[in-house]
Each structure stands twice: as structure tokens, then as C-alpha cells.
Amino acid sequence: MNRLSLKERFQLSRFFSGEKAVDEPVKLTHRRIFILPTYRGLNFAILTAFLLLMAFVYNNNLVYLLTFLLASIFFITILHSYKALAGLVLQKGQSKPVFAGEAAGFTIYINNPVDVERFNLQIKLEQPESLTIKPQSKTCVTLYSLTQKRGWHTAGTVTLSSTYPFGLFRVWSPIRFNLKALVYPKPSLQERPFPEMPSTNIQKGFSQKGTDDFYGLKGYQPGDSIKHIHWKAFAKGQGLFSKQYSSDSSEEIWLNYDNAPGHNTEERLSQLCRWVIDAERIGIPYGFSLPGLKLSPDNGTTHTRKCLEALALF
Template identity: 35%
Template sequence: MKNYWRRKFHLWIDQRLVSSHEVVLKQKNIYILPSVYGFLMAAIVILVLIAATNYQNNLAFLTGFVLISIGFLSMFYTFRNLAGLVLNAGGCSPVFAGETASFIVSLSSVKPLGHYSVGVGTSKAALHYFDMEPGTEYRVEVPQATTKRGWLTFSRVLCASRFPFGTFRVFSWQKLDARCLVYPRPIQPDDAVLARVGQGEGDSRERPGVEDYWGHRGYRPGDSKRQIDWKAYAKEQGLHSREFVESAGSSWMFRLDDFAHVDRELALSWLCYLVVHAERSNQVYGLELTGIRIDQGRGDEHLARCLQALALHP
């Protein structure tokens, strides 16, 4: 029953919400409901008023009335704690499918007031609470699970608070305009598969992945930062790059067509593994997907380009 209404509410709110890069929480998009504790307080107040009537006890009446007044005022206070909060969608670094994407949400305020014990998250059960003093900002990483490659849009964000009196729950669902690139889940292909890798263009059939240290050579622009021998640099011996045995000769061209016999997603996962591994082993590699060809290269940028192509492959 409860879930039914929750689903209905979420459907309704999804229709209402327009995703935008920045949201200011205000009257229009904040909801306020009495909490369970608010109902408990109401019950106590009724009890007090009945007792007051029965005993004709005016001090008991005063207690009941002051509690009613505070109850209504606490609505304002709870609302004010959330109103004026500004949510800004920050970036989200790409992740591999199966990992948790974490969207950065930066929070600030248009009011000169602080916002206390506010929770931000994708659901009521997964709220990250924080205090925000007046005039300060706060950054929250909102985690979101990933299952498949491609663009992951930021789901609804819940902003909720019970501060200061717990009698009311104030909350706001927002859609922030942010997305996260999800790479395919890297899966290590077995040996039989590896045997077909790079056919045609690769000039070496060695299996990638064995990191044998070969020796130093002078630094050339374009060398990966990882190759630089920082120990030598620290000893003021100048910049040198370390060389690995395969890196000189191995170059790869991974093709989706090589794995045409298996499921597309599995093939992409294998390719993802191969690309990442090649980069780690400082090999030169390229990628050929249906309609896309990335020439051989190396480096973080190259890797990112390859992974993005894999992630967004139709």
C-alpha cells in the first residue's frame, strides 16, 4: 500500500520535474508533511487538552496552547531550513559499469541563513546529511549504482530535513541536469579469444600484459607520466622514461569484428578490458568499431577516447 502511493507520487513528480542545471528550493518545489513524531505530539496535545477540560486546569490549557503554537511555528522553521537552498549539478567522473557513479552536487544558499541537518540523496534510505553555516557552500557526492554502459542520467535527488523540532518532514525532489559516462564492464577474455586479437595489423602476436622493465631512455615529449622515472628525477639526473619490453614493439588494433561471434555487450566488455590493459602496459593500441576507427596511440586521453567509443557504441 505504502509502496503503491510512493510509486504514484514518484510518477507524478517525474512528470512535474524539469531537469535543470541549477535549482533553488522554494515554496513551489518543497513539500512539507507532519512526521510520525508530529502526530505523536498532536496526540499528546489532545490528551493534555482533555485533561485540562476535565480538571478545569487553566495551566494545563496553557501548556496545550503553547504546544499547539509551537507546532504551527515549527512548520515555518522546518520549511525555512530547506528554503533558499541552491542545488547545482556538478560533474561526474566516468566509471565502469557495475561501479557506483558519484554525482557531485554543490549546495549553496540564496539566504543569509544556515541550513542544518539536511540530507541529500537519491532515496529516503540513502541520505547524506550535512550542516551548512550561513555564507558557506557544501559539496555532496551522491552515489548512484550503474548497471550498463552508456550515458547515465542523474536520477531524482531528494533533499530532506526534519530540523529543528522533528515535528515536520520537509522534502523536495529535484532533477538535476547531469549525466555520467559509464564504460562497459571490463571482462578478461580467455586465451582462445586472445589468440584472434589484433590479427592483420598487429606486428606482434605476443600477449599483452607482461610488464618487463627494460631500461631508461631520455624523456620524449608525449611519454606518459607513468613512464617517467621520478626517482631519477628526484636525484636530479634529469628526466628519463622507463621502457618496458613490449612497449617498443607491440602495437594493437582491437576490432569489434574479431568478436562478431559473441554477444555484442560481451565483446565490448572484452574490448574494454583489452584497451585498459594495453594502456596499463604502455602499449600502442587502436580501436575499430562499426563505423568508428580510432588510430593507434597511447596515453590517458587516448584511453578515454577509446572507452567513450566503447561506452557509446550503439
């Protein structure tokens, strides 16, 4: 672990929002663990003060002893509180892309490399989540952060805390990871038909495909041109297949930024997003174009991801 400069060491933000963001696993040591008595802990201190007064007034040694015992427990609890977090290793995991308005999930791995069970830890990004980690084991927890806008969503400080064993002290450790999740635009709620593309439009520039370009085979469906039936295979008793040619653009659409309806950029992106999802679901190969980017028609998760990523970062 890199050393802290004196100035960094005394920065107040270190206590609440943690040190500067990292990618590597973080081991919780005294540098990152902070302890303060809780409200209940302060009341406990008042209780011991009251008992001390009682012992003093009645000059009762056993009340003294009880007082000192409670005071010692209060003191020792500091060590136990520290022990509740010390030695844990936190590591950031992956985050999956989400649509705007959804909660982005960030996976955090917590490794407990020692023989101590960790009871009732609370881990919090926006909402607290409690967990217990068995000795010498590893758990992962997914923390959610609500997203608003498309683009990169960065999550703030992850705070791991505990009040174990007595609730008299709260021990916490703020850790900042480089938690980033890609946020796609929110898909438009309106279901609009895919844009109709004049075939000449797509022929321009980049498609070399002609009617003769053999593309592949697909199972014969009634209505397919007889010209396209793969007779050779039929003769071998392999069934009816239709040859497909790449100029068969009837099953291909182009999703274009300029054609997307909407009053502003966001609305257009939102509509494009909807189209991408719909097209992928129906299984039509779709081309995708944004100003400065063109993706040839395709299907599949990788293609969808590329399109959505482009929308997110546009």
C-alpha cells in the same frame, strides 16, 4: 524561474519526483518545498489533544496554557521546517564516467547564501546522505547511483529533506536535474593476450608509414638495431638514442571488434574494454576499431577516453 501551468501545478508527481529535469541551478522556494507532519508529529498532535482533555476535565488554566503552548510550537515548527530548506540553491556538477556495475557519482553543489545555518539536511538519490551547511557557504556532495548497463546512465530525482528542528514535520524538495553519466562496459574478468595482428592487415588503407619514416627518439635499449642508433647525438656526448620509425609495429597493437572473443556483442565489448585498459596501463600504443569507427594507434587519457566512450555508446 519559469511559471507552472495550472495542470502542472496540481500534478501529484511534483511532490515526489519533482518538476521536469533542468540544467540550471535551482533555488528552493515555496514552489518546490513541501511539508507534511511525520508520524511523530501526528503523535504530538494526539499529545496536545490529550493535554487539552486534561485541562478541560480539571478546568486547569495552566494545563490549558501548556497545551496551547505546545500547539503553538507545533504550528510554528511548520515555519521553521520550511526555513530549513528555503533559499538553498542546488546546482548540478560534473559526473565522471564509470564502468558498468559500479556506482556513478553525481556531484551536487548546495549553496547557502543566507545567514542561517542548515542543520541535518538529508540528500538522497538512492542512499541518504546527511550534511550540515554553515551560513553563507557552499558545500558539494557526491551522490551515487548504481549502474547496470553500459551507455548513458540517467539518475532520477534528488530529494533534499530535513526534519529539523523537532522532527514533527518533514520538509522535502524533490529536484530533477539532467544527471547523466557515461557507463563504460564492464571490463572482462578474463585476462586474454592482445590479438596478434598480421602487419599487412594494418598497412591496408590508411597507413602511409614506411620504414624510412622517422618517428622519434627513444633511449637505447640493448637489442635495438645498431642501424637505428642516433650517432650524431652520441658524438655530441648526449648519450645513446635509438631512432624510431613508424613501421616499428612490434610495439603497436590493434584492438578490433571482429577479433574480440565472445558469444555476443556485450561480451566482445567487455573484452575490448579490458584490452583498452590493459594496453593503456602497459603503455603500448593501440589502435582501436569498431564497426564504423577507427582510431589510429595512440596512448594517453584522451585516447583511452575516446575508445571507452565509443565502447559505451556502441
